[in-house]
Amino acid sequence: MPRRKFGQKVTVYSSGTGGTSQRSCIDADERKQRAARAARFRDTGASADTPRTKADSDEIPTPERYVQGTCTVLEKDYFRLTGPARPAAVRPPSVLAAAFDRLRELYPLRGWEYISGQLRAIRQDMKVQGLDGSELSLNVYTVNARWSLESQDLVQFIQCMTAVTRQIHSGSGALPRDVQAEFLAYEVVYIALQDFYADQLRFLRRLRDLPVGIKSHPYLRCGLRIRSWMASGNYYRVLRAYTALRSRPKRLANSVPSHLLPLIELFLEDLRLRLLRSLTKAYVQLGISLIVKWLGFATVDECKTFLLDHEVPIEEDSLVCKSCLPVLERRVQMIERRRLG
Numbered sequence: 086m087p088r089r090k091f092g093q094k095v096t097v098y099s100s101g102t103g104g105t106s107q108r109s110c111i112d113a114d115e116r117k118q119r120a121a122r123a124a125r126f127r128d129t130g131a132s133a134d135t136p137r138t139k140a141d142s143d144e145i146p147t148p149e150r151y152v153q154g155t156c157t158v159l160e161k162d163y164f165r166l167t168g169p170a171r172p173a174a175v176r177p178p179s180v181l182a183a184a185f186d187r188l189r190e191l192y193p194l195r196g197w198e199y200i201s202g203q204l205r206a207i208r209q210d211m212k213v214q215g216l217d218g219s220e221l222s223l224n225v226y227t228v229n230a231r232w233s234l235e236s237q238d239l240v241q242f243i244q245c246m247t248a249v250t251r252q253i254h255s256g257s258g259a260l261p262r263d264v265q266a267e268f269l270a271y272e273v274v275y276i277a278l279q280d281f282y283a284d285q286l287r288f289l290r291r292l293r294d295l296p297v298g299i300k301s302h303p304y305l306r307c308g309l310r311i312r313s314w315m316a317s318g319n320y321y322r323v324l325r326a327y328t329a330l331r332s333r334p335k336r337l338a339n340s341v342p343s344h345l346l347p348l349i350e351l352f353l354e355d356l357r358l359r360l361l362r363s364l365t366k367a368y369v370q371l372g373i374s375l376i377v378k379w380l381g382f383a384t385v386d387e388c389k390t391f392l393l394d395h396e397v398p399i400e401e402d403s404l405v406c407k408s409c410l411p412v413l414e415r416r417v418q419m420i421e422r423r424r425l426g
Contacts, residue, residue: 151214153177155175155177178219205241207225223249230246234348250272253268256294265299266299270307270342271342272308273305273309276312277315277316320359324379327346327353331381359420366406370405370406372403
C-alpha cells in the first residue's frame with residue numbers, strides 16, 4: 086500500500102476568509118497524516134474498472150434501495166451511512182442544485198474543510214438517490230475535483246476524477262468535449278506520475294474507443310506527452326513542462342488543462358528526487374545553480390532547503406555526486422516501496 090509522496094503539499098483547512106491562493110501550508114505531522122490517508126485510496130486509481138473506495142462503497146445502496154429525498158435544508162454535514170438512508174434526511178435534486186450553487190459562492194470565503202464536507206454530503210445524497218451520471222452529478226464531481234486540486238486534497242481528487250472518467254469511458258456524452266479531454270488528461274497524468282503501469286496500458290487500449298475529437302484534443306495530447314516522458318524516465322522534460330506552466334499559464338491555457346499544474350505539484354518532490362539521482366549518476370560534480378535550473382526551483386534558497394530536507398550533502402555550493410548518490414538511492418527506493426505498498 087503506497088504512502089505519502091515526499092513533500093506532498095497540503096493546505097490548512099481553516100474556516101477563515103480568503104481565496105484559495107491564500108491557504109497556507111500545514112505542519113509536517115499533519116501532512117503525513119493526510120498523505121497517508123490519501124495513499125489508502127491508491128487502488129481507486131483513475132481507471133473506470135478500478136473498484137471504488139471503501140468509503141464510497143459503504144455509501145452506495147443497490148438500485149432497489151434508492152430513496153427519494155424530501156429534505157429541504159441547504160446546509161448539511163457529512164456523516165458516513167451505517168444503514169439505509171432516510172428520505173427525510175436526503176435532499177432531492179432541486180435542493181441539491183441550490184446547495185451546490187450556494188457552495189460556489191462560499192468557496193472563496195470558507196475553508197476547505199467546510200467546503201469539502203458539504204460537497205461530500207451532496208455526493209452522498211446523489212448516490213442514495215441513484216443520481217450518479219446525471220448532469221447535476223457530473224457538474225458536482227468535475228468542480229469538486231478541480232477544487233480538490235487547488236486545495237491539494239488528493240483523496241477527494243481521486244474519488245471525483247474516477248467518478249467522472251468512469252462515465253467518459255462508459256460512452257456517456259453528457260460532458261462537453263473539452264471537459265472530457267481535460268479529465269482524461271488528469272487520469273493519464275495521475276497514473277503516470279504514480280507509475281501505475283497496468284492502468285496505463287488499460288488507458289491506452291481505451292483510446293481506440295474514444296471519438297476522434299477527444300483523441301486529438303490538445304488537453305489529452307498534453308497528458309499523453311507527460312505519460313510518455315514518465316514512461317521513459319525523462320523527468321527533466323516533465324519538470325520543464327512544470328516550469329513553463331508556472332511561469333506562462335495564460336500562454337498555455339488553450340493547450341493545457343486548467344488544473345494540471347497543481348496535479349504535478351502533488352508529486353513534484355518525487356520528480357525532483359528521481360531526476361537528481363539520474364544526474365548524480367552522470368556527473369562528477371553539480372553546481373547549485375545548475376540544479377536550480379534543471380529541477381525547476383524558483384530560487385537558490387528553495388533548492389538548498391530541498392537538499393537539506395532530504396539530507397543531501399552540500400559542499401561549497403555544489404554537490405559531489407559520489408557522496409550524494411547513496412542518499413538519493415535510498416530516497417527513491419523509499420518512494421518505490423511506498424508506491425508498491
